[in-house]
Amino acid sequence: MSSDFKQNLRDELDYQDLTVKELSAKTAIPKATLDCYLGRRASMPPADAAVKIASALNVTVEYLVTGKRGKQGGMTKYFKLRDILDDLPVLPEPMLTPIKAMIKTAAKQEREKKTGPS
DSSP, X not given: OHHHHXXXXXXXXHHHTOOHHHHHHHHTOOHHHHHHHHSSSOOOOOHHHHHHHHHHHTSOHHHHHHSOOGGGGGXXXXXXXXXXXXXXXXXXXXHHHHHHHHXXXXXXXXXXXXXXXX
């Protein structure tokens, strides 16, 4: 399970474009200790350190340990699209309208490939 923590922590750091040094500053956990959680041996942090890390990254400890988004339920499958979803709210409505139409059309075509025309 510690390898899951290691990978989830690495993925989150990459997603947030944070360095281990920056996470260390945010959590007051020594960089060398964080390196141990990310290294080849990938030791699992104690609960208090996991809570500090999760809090600094604005994710849950459950996510860091299991990769599951917890209370967000079915949102786990959308996790790969998070960077796109994060950008959508800043776009003005006139720009969103054709994007929505394009996505709807493409999704309909993909569904029809699987189930046949509706």
